[in-house]
Amino acid sequence: MVMLVRRRVHLPRGQVGRVLRFADGSTARVYRETTVDRRPPVDPCVLVVAFRLRLIRGRRMHRAFEAESLLNTPLFVGFPGYVSKLWCTHDGSGVYRGLYEWDGPQLAQQYAASLWRVLELGSVPGSIRYQVVPGLHRDDVLARERGVDVEWGVEFLGLDGLPSEEGMVSARLRAADGTAEQLPCRFVAGCDGQSSSVRRLVGAEWCGAPYPVEAILADVELGTALEPGVLHVAVGDAGLAFLFALGEGASWRMLATRPADVPPHGPFGQLGEGVPPEEVRRLIRESRLGATIDDVRWSARVPLQHRVAKPFRRGPLFLVGDAAHAHSPAGGQGMNNGILDAVNLGWKLGLAASGDAHERLLESYDQERRRAAHQVLALTHLIFFGEASANPAARLARGVLLPYAAPLLPGLLRRRHVTAAGVRLLSQPFVHYRNSSISRDAEPRATRWPRPGNRLPDAPATIGGRRGRLHELTAAPGIHVLLEPDAPCDPGMLGGQAPNGPVRVHRLVGHPGRGVVAVRPDGYVGFRCGETDDRLGDWLRLVGAVPSAMRDLRRPPNAPQE
Structure with missing residues (x-):
């Protein structure tokens, strides 16, 4: 209960709705996720628990159980070693499952034995089963469930030679035990951070500069009682300081900024050497957070820079995340931007790898994401200038003007429209792909829908008599073709719509017209037109969702090629 009171238990939505497939062929949907604030597991393991309840029959009773099960949260979040749990709906045989991550296989075994006694009271005899798999993180299991193997501790050493006639490159790898390996691959995505080896192979310029400010991280024990469930922030003349009760080596984590002489080739974005305990105490003292430090358990300097690579791609090599752009931590945009890079590139590599080269599709990654990186960098640079810059104007604003505005901030932050903005x-x-080579707006324009290159906004939608939301409809992997009620649909134009193919077609009720909109797997509109004709098929071929051979089958003899 203490963890609940201190708000250290969370219910994220990232995995909710995901369908998991188990070894016996059954499937179940994740209806809840529960995590706690704790350091990363040292000895990770995965625990799977399965059981079938007595007396639970029918849809309403199952829904009631799933809602009531939230009350069971205090029974497990306080167990030693608990990290997270995915709650799964019942499968076709009425079996419920929980997928846990634990720190320590023996602790997981002890929890499972305790849980067994509770489950026996309401479960069908003989239906309770559990399995502990040591050495795995939960996300490793989820990746393998989708057919992806994650190899840890493998170092990328470089490429050998040029792409072969089949378009393959040979990557040189070194495993954690020192074993060397040559891996043939179609593409290489460099997600290897600000000191990227892949970026050097691409030959990309690293445009930008170091910040004359560095971040200081420290895990500390406080001598002053601060409320643990909130983030304590101070913005003053000297810079920025945070204190929050999520330390790994101690109860509290400090993040502060200070002016620094940044080496031009320092380990940017990485943990550097520690700082003296007295320096940590000075930063907290001058922040005026009203806290004192009893003990400094750990500290590190983090040199910062603002840079964007040019270009993000050369041949089969791509740059993603921090390998492509480096930001200050202001606004928390670095990870967001890296995830959006991965989502943008992932669906393009998936379609390109399954067919023709699709050069224009692959070119669009650099067009779209490099422009977005510059926009986000401008935003974070502006925020960081105000928060931490040693510039006299910024120091004046923080030290003199901000104290006068501070009494107004609580009232402003209570206004929902202000926080929502x-x-x-x-x-x-502000990120859009309207100028991308794969964003097509055909005549007559379907002006009721967003322009190609814009995000598809969420809205109510009715399909086949079932009411839902557009974002729910387009959440499944693939390209989603949205047809207005009177729009014709030629299966040949859509590549025959194989059951497991990348194209999903939905006819909307309540959107009068003959138009069509194609939504990309990343949620952006790729094509729109007020009439449904061969131009939709041309766009699907452009992005590799329909084989190029389909174009030749539909063209009359001697027709000009594109």
Whole structure:
């Protein structure tokens, strides 16, 4: 209960709705996720528990159980070693499952034995089963469930030679035990951070500069009682300081900024050497957070820079995340931007790898994401200038003007439209791909829908008599073709619509017209037109969703090629 009171238990939505497939062929949907604030597991393991309840029959009773099960949270979040749990709906045989991550296989075994006694009271005899798999993180299991193997501790050493006639390159790898390996691959995505080896192979310029400010991280024990469930922030003349009760080596984590002589080739974005305990105490003292430090358990310097690579791609090599752009931590945009890079590139590599080269599709990654990186960098640079810059104007604003405005901030932050505007700004609504080579707006334009290159906004939608939301409809992997009620649909134009193919077609009720919109797997509109004709098929071929051979089958003899 203490963890609940201190708000150290969370219910994230990232995995909710995901369908998991188990070894016996059954499937179940994740309806809840529960995590706790704790350091990363040292000895990770995965625990799977399965059981079938007595007396639970029918849809309403299952829904009631799933809602009531939230009350069971205090029974497990306080167990030693608990990290997270995915709650799964019942499968076709009525079996419920829980997928846990634990720190320590023996601790997981002890929890499972305790849980067994509780489950026996309401479960069908003989239906309770559990399995502990040591050495795995939960996300490793989820990746393998989708057919992806994650190899840890493998170092990328470089490429050998040029791409072969089949378009393959040979990557040189070194495993954690020193074993060398040559791996043939179609593409290489460099997600290897600000000191990227892949970026050097691409030959990309690293445009930008170091910041004359560095971040200091420290895990500390406080001598002053601060409320643990909130983030304590101070913005003053000297810079920025945070204190929050999520330390790994101690109860509290400090993040502060200070002016620094940054080496031009320092380990940017990485943990550097520690700082003296007295320096940590000075930063907290001058921040005026009202806290004192009893003990400094750990500290590190983090040199910062603002840079964007040019270009993000050369041949089969791509740059993703921090390998492509480096930001200050202001606004928390670095990880967001890296995830959006991965989502943008992932669906393009998936379609390109399954067919023709699709050169224009692959070129669009650099067009779209490099422009977005510059926009996000401008935003974070502006925020960081105000928060931490040693510039006299910024110091004047923080040290003299901000104290006069501070009494107004609580009232402003209680206004929902103000906080909503701030959250919306950090969700990057300014990022669009309207100038991309794969964004096509055909005549007559379907002006009721967003322009190609814009995000598809969420809205109510009715399909086949079932009411839902557009974002729910387009959440499944693939390209989603949205047809207005009177729009014709030629299966040949859509590549025959194989059951497991990348194209999913939905006819919307309540959107009068004959138009069509194609939504990309990343949620952006790729094509729109007020009439449904061969131009939709041309766009699907452009992005590799329909084989290029389909074009030749539909063209009359001697027709000009594109």
